[in-house]
Amino acid sequence: MNLQHNCDVLIIGSGAAGLSLALHLAQHADVVILSKSRINAGSTYYAQGGIAAVFDENDTVDSHVQDTLIAGAGLCEEDAVRYTAENAKECLNWLIGQGVDFDKEKDENGNDKYHLTREGGHSHRRILHAADATGQEIQTTLVERVKRHSRIRIFERYNAVDLIRATDGDKPCIGAYIWNRNTEKVESIYAQKTVLATGGASKVYQYTSNPDVASGDGIAMAWRAGCRVANMEFNQFHPTCLYHPEAGTFLLTEALRGEGAILRRPNGSRFMPDFDERAELAPRDIVARAIDFEMKRLGADCMYLDISHKEPAFIKSHFPTIYEKTRQLGIDITKNPMPVVPAAHYTCGGVMVDKNSQTDTKNLYAIGEVAYTGLHGANRMASNSLLECLVFARAAALEIEQTLDSKHRYLKLPAWDESRVTNSDEEVVIQHNWHELRLFMWDYVGIVRTNNRLQRAMNRVELLQKEIDEYYRNFRVSNNLLELRNLVQVAELIIRCAMQRKESRGLHYTLDYPNMLETTSPTVLKPEKYSANS
Template sequence: MSSTVEHRCDVLIIGSGAAGLSLALKLAHKYNVIVLSKSTLSEGSTRYAQGGIAAVFDEQDSIESHVADTLDAGAGLCDEEAVRFTASQAKSCMEWLINYGVPFDQEKDEHGVERFHLTREGGHSHRRILHAADATGHAVQTSLQEAVLQHPNIHLFERYNAIDLVRHKDAPNQCLGAYVWNRKKEHVEFIRSRFTALATGGASKVYQYTSNPDVSSGDGIAMAWRAGCSVANMEFNQFHPTCLFHPEAKNFLITEALRGEGAFLCHADGSKFMHKFDPRGDLAPRDIVARAIDYEMKRLGKDCMYLDISHKSADFIVKHFPNIYRKCRSLGIDITRHPIPVVPAAHYSCGGVKTDFNAKTDLDNLYAIGEVAYTGLHGANRMASNSLLECIVFAHAAAKDILAKQDKPVFEQEIPAWDESQVGNSDEEVVIQHNWHELRLFMWDYVGIVRTNKRLERALRRIELLQQEIHDYYANFRVSNNLLELRNLVTVAELIVRCAMNRKESRGLHYNLDYPDMLDEAKVTVLAGRVSR
C-alpha cells in the first residue's frame, strides 16, 4: 500500500463559490481553513448568476411578503420556518456583503438621495432584488475572492477533486476530512479536518442541456450519500426557462430580470403566449414558464421560443443588461431591435443533502451549504434570487455553530492510505465519455421537464447498468476527473429518479403525466441515509 500525503486544518471547505468563501471568511479569524476548488477559484455557479439577491430593503416591502411569495412559489412544500429564518436574515447578510465591497447598483430617489436599485423577478410581489447590473454573481464572487486571497488563515487548494468523505471504524458517525485528488500531480491525498463543509453546488450537469458550468456534477450530494447522509426532494430540478439558443452560446442565461423589466415571451411572429398558461403571464414562477415554453416548442415543432425587450429604449437595455447585450451582439443578435431566441435548460437543484438550520448534516462535523443542501427553503420550486441568499445565510449559520465548538478535539487515529497498488492507467477514456453522454441524454429525455412512470423506469434500468460498468472501471483504473464526475453524476441520477418515483403527484418542478394532479397533503421526499437510520 502506497503512502498518502496528509494535510491538516481546522475546517475543510469543499467548494469555492458564494457559500464556501463566505464560510471561510466567517471562520478564518479563529480557525485554520482550507478551501478546495475543483477548477480555478472563480469557476462555479456563483460566477454565472445574473439576476441578483432577494432581500427586503424597500419600506413598502416586508419580510412577511418575502415569506409569502417564497411559500407560494414553493407549491406548498417549503418549510415555513426555514423560509422565515432565511428572509429575516437576508438584510443583515446583504449588509455583510456590502461591507466586503460587493457593488450593488444604486440610484437617486426623488430627493437626490442614493439608494439601492431594486428590481423585480418572477414570483416576487415587490421590487426586492439587489443586483450588480446583470452580473451579480460575478460581483459577489470577485469581492469575496479578493478578501479570501488576502487572509493568512485561508489556504486555497485549486484544481483538486474531492473523492470521498472519510470516516473511521472507531468513529463511524463522524466526518474526519476527505480523500482528494490533486489534478496537477495526479495523485490522491488526504485532508484531515475537525470540521468539513460541502459547498459544491448543484448537479444540473446530469442533464444534456444545462445553464451550469462544467463543475456542477453533484459531487457533494453523492459523497454525502455514500457517507451515509440523508437526501431530500431530489426530484425537483429547476429548468431555467430562458437560456440563449445559439450553437456558440454554451450555458449562457438570459436573466429573469428582463421579464421583470417588461420583456415578454413570444413566438417567432411576435405573438405572446404566457397569458394562456398563468394569470401572472410573463412573471409567473419558473416552473410554469419553463413548461409553457417546452409545450409551445413541442406543439409547434420549433427549436426555441423568443424573449422580446426591444420595445424598451436602447439606452435602458444597454444600461441595465450590458452583459446580455454584449453577448447577444457578439453572436449577431441586437436585443434593442430583435427578440432573443431562448430554450429551457437544467438550472438548479432544489433538493440535496438534508440539513438543519445550522447547516448540519446527519454526520457529525459535516455541514452542507448552498445548492448542495436541502434546507426546506425552496420547496417544490425555487423562487428567483433566493439561491445566493441561501448561500450567505446558511454560511453564517454554519459559522456560528462551528465557532461554538472551538474546544472539540481532533480525531488522531491513523487513516488508511489510499491504495493504488492494484490498479493501472486507463487507455480507454472513450468508455467514460460514452457513458457520460448516454447518462445525460436519457436523463434529459426521461427525467426532464415532463415525466411518466415508464420514462422513470427506463431511466432507472439504464442507471443500474451504468453503475455496474462504472464500479468495474473504478476498481481497475486510477482515478481521473471524468471518472470521478461520472461516478458522482450516476449516483445523483439514481437519487433523482428514486425520489421522482416516490412522488405520486405533480407539484412544482415535478410534473408526471401519470399523476397530473397535486395531492392535498404536501410531503417532503426523504431518502434516509445509513447514519440517520
C-alpha cells in the same frame, strides 16, 4: 503513502457559500478551501440576477415569506423560509461590508439608495443586483478578501474523491481524500469539520445553464457517507437560456422579464398570458413548461424573448453583459428578440441539514445548492439561491465556532490504496457512459415525466452503475471518472425521488399524475435502504 494535509475546517467548494463561510471562520480557525477548477469556475460567478432581501420600506419580511411559500408549491418548510427572510438584510449588509458594489439610484431627495429589481414570483421589487453580473461582482470581491487572509489556504484544481469517517464511536467525518489534478495523485486532508459547498447537479442533464463543475459531487459523497437526501425530483429548468450554436450555456436572466421582456412564439405572438395570469412573471416551473409545451406543439426549436420595445439606453445600462454577448453573436436585442430554450439550472433538493447546516454525519455540514434546507420546496423562487448561501453559511459558522476544539490534535488518516489499479486504456468508455447518462436524463427525467420514462431511466442507471463501479475499482481515478461516478449516483437519487412522488407539484410534472395531492411532504431517501446501490 499519500500526502496528508491538515486543517481545522475543510470547505469543499469555492462559490458564495464556501467563500463567505471561510471569511466568517478565519478569525477562529485554519481553513482550507478546495476548488475543483480555478476558484471562479463555479455557478456563483455566472449568476446574473441578484439577491432577494427586504430593503424597500413598502416591502415586508412577511411578503417575502409568502411569495417564497407560494412559489414552493406548498412544500417549503415555513420556519426555514422565515429564518432566511428575517436574516436576509443582515447578511446582505455583511456582503456590502466586504466590498460588494450593488447598483444604486437617486431617491426623490437626491440621496443614494439601492436599485431594486423584480423577478418572477416576487410581489415587490426586492432584488439587489450589480447590473446583470451580480454573481461575478460577489465572487471576485469574496475571492479578493479570501486571498488576503493569512489563515485561509486555497487548493485549486483539486477534486474531492470521498469523505473519510472515523471507525469508532458515532463515526464522525474527519476529512476527505482529494485528487490533485496538477500531479494526478490522490492526497488526503484531515479536518475537525468538513463542509460541503459543492453546488448542484444540473450537469446530469444534456442541456444546462451551469458550468462544467456542477456535477453533484457533494450530494453523492454525502450519500456514500451515510447522509439522507431529500426532494431530488425537483430540478429547476431555467426558462430562458440563449439558443445559439456558439452560446454554450449562456443564461438570460429572470430580471429581463422583471423589467418587461415578453415571450413570443416564432410568429411574434405572445403566449404566457394563455398559461398563467402572472404571464412572464409566473414562477419558473410554469414558464419553463409553457415554453416546452409551445416548442413541442409547434415543432419549433425555440421560443423568443423580446425586450426591444424598451429604450436602447435602458437595455444597455441594465443588461450590459447580455447586450454585449448577444451582439457578438449577431443579435441586437434593442431591435430583435432573443431565441431561448429551457435548460437545467438548479437542484432544489439535496443533502438534508438542520438549521445549523449540520448533516446526519457528525462534523459534516452542507451549505448552498448542495443542501436541502427546506427553503425552496417544490420550486426555488428567483434570487433566493445566493441568499440561502449567505444565510446558512453564517449559521454554519456560528455552530462551527462554538464546537471547534482549540487543543485538538490532528490524526493520521488511512492511506489511499491504489496498489491494485492500473492506468486506463479505455477512456472512451467514460465518454460513452457520460453522454448516454445526460441524454436519457433529459429525455426521460426532464420537464415532463411519465412512469414509463422513469422506469426506462432507472433501468439504464442501474446498468451504468455496474459498469462505472467496475471501472472505478480497476483503474486510477481521473476528473471525468470521478464526475461520472458522482453524476450516475445523483441520477439514481433523482429518479428514485421522482418515482415516489405520485402527483405533479412545482418542478415535478408527470402525465400519469397531473394533479396535486391535498397533503404532501418532502421526499426523503435513506442510504441504508439502498445500501446495495450506494
